[in-house]
Amino acid sequence: MTETKDYTLIDGRKVSIDIKAEISAKVAERKKLNKKVPHLAIILVGDDGASQTYVDYKVKACKEVGFHYTMMRFADTISEEKLMKHIDHVNNDEDVDGFIVQLPLPAHISVEKITEKIRSDKDVDGFTNHNFGSIISKNPLLLPATPFGIMELLRRYNIETQGKNCVIVGASRLVGAPLSMMLVQQGHATVTICHKYTVDLKSITQQADILVVAVGKPGLITADMVKEGAAVIDVGTTRVEGPQFKNGYSLKGDVEFKDVSPKCSFITPVPGGVGPMTIASLLLNTLKAAENLNP
Numbered sequence: 111m112t113e114t115k116d117y118t119l120i121d122g123r124k125v126s127i128d129i130k131a132e133i134s135a136k137v138a139e140r141k142k143l144n145k146k147v148p149h150l151a152i153i154l155v156g157d158d159g160a161s162q163t164y165v166d167y168k169v170k171a172c173k174e175v176g177f178h179y180t181m182m183r184f185a186d187t188i189s190e191e192k193l194m195k196h197i198d199h200v201n202n203d204e205d206v207d208g209f210i211v212q213l214p215l216p217a218h219i220s221v222e223k224i225t226e227k228i229r230s231d232k233d234v235d236g237f238t239n240h241n242f243g244s245i246i247s248k249n250p251l252l253l254p255a256t257p258f259g260i261m262e263l264l265r266r267y268n269i270e271t272q273g274k275n276c277v278i279v280g281a282s283r284l285v286g287a288p289l290s291m292m293l294v295q296q297g298h299a300t301v302t303i304c305h306k307y308t309v310d311l312k313s314i315t316q317q318a319d320i321l322v323v324a325v326g327k328p329g330l331i332t333a334d335m336v337k338e339g340a341a342v343i344d345v346g347t348t349r350v351e352g353p354q355f356k357n358g359y360s361l362k363g364d365v366e367f368k369d370v371s372p373k374c375s376f377i378t379p380v381p382g383g384v385g386p387m388t389i390a391s392l393l394l395n396t397l398k399a400a401e402n403l404n405p
């Protein structure tokens with residue numbers, strides 16, 4: 111007989127519903143006091159299917175909490191210069207409290223240039239160097255949405271980070287790099303970041319009390335790579351296509367959930383783990399930006 115262990119499923123969907131209820135109450139309060147309703151603008155370039163899906167979720171979330179929103183779509187042939195002009199326009203639009211440029215962008219457009227063009231006090235993705243750097247400040251500004259969401263999951267599930275060995279697989283600017291700083295600064299953890307040049311990944315992941323994986327390679331993390339009792343956070347969401355799936359595709363995480371979960375104390379599912387928290391964090395940042403710009 112195979113032994114099964116109890117683990118707690120980290121329900122990001124449920125936590126995000128709780129956060130959205132908290133935000134809705136704050137929006138209602140603002141309305142009652144005749145204060146401005148937060149307004150999020152979303153810039154989408156091109157017609158990448160996954161980006162469209164994420165943007166649809168963001169619009170739905172705005173509607174749920176009572177935010178105003180504006181969708182701005184551009185063809186993938188738009189020049190960098192024209193896109194910069196649009197960003198300037200939104201930067202100066204007093205009605206917009208926060209905005210995002212959905213990534214990825216077409217190859218001829220520099221993500222760095224576009225990101226840095228966004229006014230930092232409206233940068234509700236927390237991608238600008240100014241906001242990114244504020245992670246190590248006593249008064250963080252608008253924090254990157256996905257790592258912020260992960261920290262919130264760890265907090266709400268009482269997962270101790272202080273003094274723990276945290277291993278992050280994936281050193282991206284969107285997730286791994288900022289999360290490492292948050293885990294050190296706010297979580298007082300000992301952090302190791304692994305990436306594609308890491309030698310003997312398994313020997314490092316096996317040391318993790320908290321293992322965060324944000325690579326985008328389905329099934330990268332197998333049971334032999336995980337320590338007994340670890341908390342595992344799976345940020346991977348890759349569309350795997352196949353005729354057996356209802357929409358023609360299924361979302362897969364980086365962790366072999368079925369084999370890994372019995373070894374874990376806590377684990378996030380995909381979908382329904384980190385994904386909804388990214389959107390909840392985006393809403394929290396938009397509310398914060400609106401409160402700062404229009405107190």
Ligand code: GUN
Pocket residue numbers: 210211212213214235255256284388
């Ligand atoms: N593409 C994938 N994740 C994100 C995100 O959090 N924000 C933006 N703007 N683009 C993304």
